[in-house]
Amino acid sequence: MKKVTINSVATYAGVSKKTVSRVLNNEPNVSPATREKVLKVFKELDYTPNPIARGLARNRSFIIGCLYDNPSKSYITRVQSGALEACHKHNYNLLIHPCELRGDALIGNIENLLMTSRLDGLVLTPPFSDSVELIEFLKKKNVNYARVASAIEDDESISVRSNDEQGAFEITEHLIELGHSHIAFIKGHPDHSATEQRFSGYQRALSAHNLTFDDTLVAEGNFSYHSGADSAKAILDINPRPSAVFASNDYMAAAVLKLATQRQLKVPEDISIAGFDNAPIARHIWPGLTTIAQPVEEMTRQAVELLIEQIGGAQVQARQTTLEAKLITRESTSKP
Amino acid sequence: MKKVTINSVATYAGVSKKTVSRVLNNEPNVSPATREKVLKVFKELDYTPNPIARGLARNRSFIIGCLYDNPSKSYITRVQSGALEACHKHNYNLLIHPCELRGDALIGNIENLLMTSRLDGLVLTPPFSDSVELIEFLKKKNVNYARVASAIEDDESISVRSNDEQGAFEITEHLIELGHSHIAFIKGHPDHSATEQRFSGYQRALSAHNLTFDDTLVAEGNFSYHSGADSAKAILDINPRPSAVFASNDYMAAAVLKLATQRQLKVPEDISIAGFDNAPIARHIWPGLTTIAQPVEEMTRQAVELLIEQIGGAQVQARQTTLEAKLITRESTSKP
DNA sequence: TGACATTATGACACCGGTGTCACAGATCAT
DNA sequence: ATGATCTGTGACACCGGTGTCATAATGTCA
Known part of the structure; x- marks a missing residue:
């Protein structure tokens, strides 16, 4: 099966790469007839654009990484679920990366992560959201990040916590x-x-x-x-x-x-x-x-939403949010 | 902060891009002196190679996707944990993608996933591991995949199940x-x-x-x-x-x-x-x-190991494995 | 109808790496 | 000494897209 690239589509449709690219991205200034023609070739050739090439050109991966080191599996599940909700809403994907807070390996590990999969941003869940060392490193590397359930207050970065x-x-x-x-x-x-x-x-x-x-x-x-x-x-x-x-x-x-x-x-x-x-x-x-x-899901969801905003270049305001926790009484407590 | 690319490193070190690339990838045929020099420049300039560019050139993302639609959170957690183990061992990363089996949206959804983040392979967990429609689609698209806990037997693709x-x-x-x-x-x-x-x-x-x-x-x-x-x-x-x-x-x-x-x-x-x-x-x-x-973790671990082998171009043998399930007796059962 | 704005399109450089190949200089066998 | 092989290096095309800008074609208004 031969690879179908933007070039083959362009040749086949008798237009330039750039025009194909325009159709691909729904850009204006393409005549309906041309657009139609190119779209037909997409189907005929079963063309799928290469996200890596696109990422290189745009300097975006549309992938967000989620860091955790948490003994509670259900906490992680909830974190993921909130993060995914926000990601999918904005057409991002989520890469999960458990690793250990302790040990010298951490920074090297994250460096390697950044090196092997260019992430647009990182969600730090506890205990990483409080790791000064990690935060310093990310700042230095100019990596976008958001902190979930962190206690650090004196920081300009995105942070969503609960009380x-x-x-x-x-x-x-x-x-x-x-x-x-x-x-x-x-x-x-x-x-x-x-x-x-x-x-x-x-x-x-x-x-x-x-x-x-x-x-x-x-x-x-x-x-x-x-x-x-x-x-x-x-x-x-x-x-x-x-x-x-x-x-x-x-x-x-x-x-x-x-x-x-x-x-x-x-x-x-x-x-x-x-x-x-x-x-x-x-x-x-x-x-x-x-x-x-x-509200674990909600915290993470909000954090990722803000993160994506920031990645998009927006000046995020209300970077630091605190959500309320709520008492739920069930059968395990009563008068002595 | 200016971006540090392979070009800046090359210029700064007074060598060609290619030589820098050689050092980067630990290739032979670089004199110790040159290697040393380039490595020093890496440090000085705090250079991090761009994985996207590398991916484009090599046609690899080193990311594997995990598909699931499972009401049991703990099952997913275990799947992830097995998949991550295999991924990290081989320096791959894991992208998680929950989605719904039912509905016409599935193929479009996966198509979009493939389009936005070029994955080197896909792990299908139940119920996707039994979706003929999905499997056909992946075959057509030439996507590497491995099936976990699938009942489909008459298929040449990688499959690890338990009895x-x-x-x-x-x-x-x-x-x-x-x-x-x-x-x-x-x-x-x-x-x-x-x-x-x-x-x-x-x-x-x-x-x-x-x-x-x-x-x-x-x-x-x-x-x-x-x-x-x-x-x-x-x-x-x-x-x-x-x-x-x-x-x-x-x-x-x-x-x-x-x-x-x-x-x-x-x-x-x-x-x-x-x-x-x-x-x-x-x-x-x-x-x-x-x-x-x-053995959920073990099944997934093995499936991902095989998948990575296959991505590497190896002719994977023993593609279809069945692991044994084991009875664990605890306190909830006894004589009537 | 001419001057000007707008729309449609393509040429080309560029993103940041890797692969191929040519080539100079060192090393080796005869 | 001579040709053959090996080592270190760089030039250059290429991966598959996107951005910029020039230009041709079309539309608009006085």
Whole structure:
């Protein structure tokens, strides 16, 4: 099968390359007759333009990259789904690139990514959205990027976040108002800024209600189900047992629920459990998890929209947006 | 910031473009002194080659696309993870492209995808791996592709699958051997070939053990949690209630488990529940789900490996591989 | 009808690399 | 010493499109 290029089409149709190009891009100043003729040749020859050549000429790839290093698969799924929505709307494509935040390899890795697939822009999801090193590098390289759920504020770049601290405050307050005062907390991954913010929301709620913070009630997790299971063990062994547990995400909360159930504890009668994110698992298990709905898809969608605007050369205003998180109560929390 | 191209490097280093290109690609026949000199200029000018130009010259993008339309998010996550592993190993990148199987838009959509981002190859996941229309189109367009978990056998193209029929047979047999004879079944999405295969494995096990197939025990699902919840309602209302349920995937099984638990049924004492896939949720809930471990990551990894080989121009042998599925017993099944 | 604006088209350089080939100078076998 | 082979290098065409500009053809208005 011979390759069909713009040249063959031009020759076959008896016009110049440039005219073919005009038809291809729906440019004006082509007579209807010529346009018709060229379009017919497109069909006849089954012509498909070469995006690489086009990209070279226009200096665009129409591909956006998405960086992540996140133990929570559902978080990634939601990020992708939001990013894809924005991409497809503007005829962009999405390239996914998981890699590790830690280690010297990061910059080299990203450099290689940029080198092997010219991306028009990059979406940074946690924990990359807070990596000063990476951001410096991208600035230096003049790469467009947008940050999702980042805590860094003093930056001119595009950033869409949600109010984690406030969300954590509200869900903790919810537990307190139900009558809990002995509330354990499971932290997230130390590299993620959300970890600190959720923790601080928890602490703020305690002190707002005159409860003293007790660090023996705090377990170190990393957002993975597995780490949640470890933390659950530690927490359920505390004596006296906490009457409620607030885990920094739903996976870890699900792990607590599972262990509690295994140990014949009734949830929420014997122990209330709250999560964060409103991941699918929160409603796939029984009892359903009380949690904070974080608008992950929406954050990413907005970030990518802004990114595409910026790539298009627009002066993006409202670069820094904060969306609200919302309390969702389900069956896993109740009065002690 | 001025753009640094191969020309600037060449001028600056006092050599020809071609020599710079040689250094770039680690080609032989460059004197150590020259190589050194050029490398130094790379650093000084902070040069990054343009992958698009390279792609144009070499007719390669080093990007592979992954097509999917699957209600099970965890399935997609696993597909991606296997594909990424193979891609990164060979310095390829992965572009994800969810789209709908149904509707006339499909071919146009894929055509557009191919047009906007020249992909070196395409991974087709279910249900695309069984779409004759799509496969014909790709063949016509001379696009490299690999099929994952497809039921189509009479095709020369790369295909890696697992033995769904046998898996379904084994898990049904497992239930029968535990003593169940009144086993309900929840079908998957009608567009997926796995649906038919799992169903037929279920039927074969019944007849192998001289149990009569009863179609009032069969509910129609579509692999989504939601559809599982609907099917669960229907099944738990059957009188007499089945002593076991085999759902075509773990999400639907989880939905059955949730509803059963809500209705105060003990699992597995009152009713046994089995799933398929060994999705994360199968071990994130209590009781853990007995299921069939389908090597999704491994299938996709192998498919992409073969695809990359083929892109490289190799005559790929062993294009059609079948991996084994394995029974995993957890707490959700027991004697009736 | 002439002066001028507008529309349709093509020639050609260019995007930033890679492949082919020619060629000068070094190395080797006879 | 001489021809043959090998090594290092550059000139140049090419990949398949797009942008710029010149120019021919057509339309508009006084």
